[in-house]
Amino acid sequence: MDGSSFLQDDIRKAGAAVVDRQTTIWASALPPGTSAQRAELIALTQALKMAEGRRVNIYTDSCYAFARAHVHGEIYRRRGLLTSAGKDIKNKTEILELLQALSLPRRLSIIHCPGHQKGNDPVARGNRMADEEARKAALGPQILSLKTSDPTPCQGFEYTDSDLETVQSLGANYDQEANVWCYQGKILLPQGAAKELLSQLHQWAHLGHIKLKTLLQQEEQTYYIHNLNALIQQITSTCTPCAKVNAGRLKLPEGTRVRGKWPGTNWEVDFTEIRPGSFGNRYLLVFTDTFSGWTEAFPTKHETAQVVVKKILEEMFLRFGLPTVIGSDNGPAFVSQARLRALQIIQNQIWKPLAAVYQAGNPAVPHPFQIGDSVYIRRHQSKTLEPRWKGPYTVLLTTPKALKVDGIAA
Numbered sequence: 018m019d020g021s022s023f024l025q026d027d028i029r030k031a032g033a034a035v036v037d038r039q040t041t042i043w044a045s046a047l048p049p050g051t052s053a054q055r056a057e058l059i060a061l062t063q064a065l066k067m068a069e070g071r072r073v074n075i076y077t078d079s080c081y082a083f084a085r086a087h088v089h090g091e092i093y094r095r096r097g098l099l100t101s102a103g104k105d106i107k108n109k110t111e112i113l114e115l116l117q118a119l120s121l122p123r124r125l126s127i128i129h130c131p132g133h134q135k136g137n138d139p140v141a142r143g144n145r146m147a148d149e150e151a152r153k154a155a156l157g158p159q160i161l162s163l164k165t166s167d168p169t170p171c172q173g174f175e176y177t178d179s180d181l182e183t184v185q186s187l188g189a190n191y192d193q194e195a196n197v198w199c200y201q202g203k204i205l206l207p208q209g210a211a212k213e214l215l216s217q218l219h220q221w222a223h224l225g226h227i228k229l230k231t232l233l234q235q236e237e238q239t240y241y242i243h244n245l246n247a248l249i250q251q252i253t254s255t256c257t258p259c260a261k262v263n264a265g266r267l268k269l270p271e272g273t274r275v276r277g278k279w280p281g282t283n284w285e286v287d288f289t290e291i292r293p294g295s296f297g298n299r300y301l302l303v304f305t306d307t308f309s310g311w312t313e314a315f316p317t318k319h320e321t322a323q324v325v326v327k328k329i330l331e332e333m334f335l336r337f338g339l340p341t342v343i344g345s346d347n348g349p350a351f352v353s354q355a356r357l358r359a360l361q362i363i364q365n366q367i368w369k370p371l372a373a374v375y376q377a378g379n380p381a382v383p384h385p386f387q388i389g390d391s392v393y394i395r396r397h398q399s400k401t402l403e404p405r406w407k408g409p410y411t412v413l414l415t416t417p418k419a420l421k422v423d424g425i426a427a
Contacts, residue, residue, distance in 0.1 A: 018035040018061055018063070018064045018075060018077055018147055019033070019147035020032070020033045020034075020054075020059065020060045020082075020151055021034075021154075022053035022055075023152070025156075029049060029050050029051070030046070030155040030156065031047040031048070031055075031155050032044065032045065032046045032056065032152065032157070033059045033060035033154065034151040034153075034154055035067065036146045042067060043063055043064075044150050044153070045154055046154050047059065052108075055108050055111055057079035057081055057082040058082050060077075060082075060147075061075065061079070061082045062111065062114050062118045066118050068122045068125070069122060070121070071123055073122050074128060076128050076130045076143060077128075077129060077130070078132030078133075079129075082115075083127060083129045086115060086119060090116050091116065093106055093112060094113070094116055096221040096222045097218060098113070099222050103228035103231065103232050132148070133145075174206070175207065176198065176207050183205075184205065187243070188200075200241050201241060203238070203239055204241065205240075206240045206241065206242050206243075208243070211245075214240075215242075215248055215252050216252055218232070218233075223259055223262075226249045226250050229253065230246065233249075274307060274344060275307065276307045277342070278308070280306055280308050280309050280311065281306060281338060281340070282341040282342065283307040283308060284307070284333070284340045285304070285305045285307060285345065286343055286344070287303050287345060287346060287347070288300050288320045288347075295316075297318050298316035298317060298318055300316070300317045300318070301314055301316055302314065302316075302317050302324065302325065307344075313333065315328050323358055326355055326362060383417040383418070384415075384418070386415060387412065388415060389412060390411075390412045391409035391412075392408060393408035393410075394406065394422065410423055410425065411424075
């Protein structure tokens with residue numbers, strides 16, 4: 018068997034033929050504009066129908082028809098005869114007829130042979146004869162056949178109470194002959210049947226919600242599905258293969274910036290790049306107090322969490338105390354790393370020396386000074402011919418272990 022398609026007088030003519038190396042079994046012209054691939058599918062389908070109940074070997078030089086019969090046709094059928102973009106495949110009707118005709122012969126072997134061979138072996142002669150007969154048939158008159166199909170009665174659908182409520186809200190009409198509810202000229206599909214239909218359509222090609230919605234909203238569709246968007250979104254979002262294969266962007270909810278209850282407790286941290294840098298300082302570390310809006314900025318050479326911890330302990334801790342909350346738009350990992358590094362430094366450099374001083378065997382002895390007393394302050398670094406003590410100073414504030422005097426900054 019073979020198909021032929023060519024241009025003659027700006028008109029594409031096509032034909033198909035089935036031969037047995039000696040006689041022409043079947044030949045027919047096809048409608049103008051028929052492609053060569055479609056003609057080859059029609060010829061192969063006709064050969065299968067004529068070999069019903071028999072043992073037959075069918076030779077074809079068409080890679081297209083050979084592949085559709087062996088591999089691609091069944092794959093297309095399982096996927097709903099759709100491409101990866103959700104559109105109908107080419108020659109959809111011919112492929113379906115070919116798949117149905119494959120089961121007609123008792124024993125079947127479809128064999129691919131090279132085309133346009135000049136040898137004298139039976140396969141080459143039969144292929145040349147099929148090519149010539151198909152070309153002659155394309156130039157002849159077209160024979161039209163009338164196809165009738167027996168109407169199949171509609172079984173109807175089972176509508177639940179929730180479906181009937183939807184029917185009332187939409188104002189659908191009941192078709193007694195078909196035993197279904199209709200809305201906008203289409204059959205109103207129950208929610209259970211709609212979920213089953215959408216699940217099967219999605220499993221065939223694993224289309225996304227946009228392409229699946231476009232496919233179901235075509236004018237030739239005979240069903241109306243209520244809440245189509247919600248059902249499609251539910252089915253596509255719960256598909257395990259799609260979740261494993263499709264790399265989706267995780268959309269996190271918008272975060273909030275907690276405002277501190279008093280100054281110096283809640284700080285927002287961020288780096289900004291300085292161009293051009295000076296003395297190797299390429300970045301500017303900025304601290305912003307969420308309560309008052311007070312800003313502290315420090316030039317740095319690196320943009321790491323360790324630099325943030327260093328500036329907190331060396332600059333911020335001495336003036337504002339240890340921050341209660343640290344926020345950053347660099348992500349939770351950056352903030353967690355900064356907090357962990359700060360806790361490690363506090364434990365090693367501050368907590369352990371304080372724990373050694375405040376031991377249980379050495380109780381703290383409070384000083385005897387009161388507010389208003391005059392005291393002398395000892396110089397820790399005295400110069401030559403300079404008194405060791407300076408003062409007197411008036412005590413302004415007291416704690417059990419420290420004083421605040423007038424005239425000396427804290």
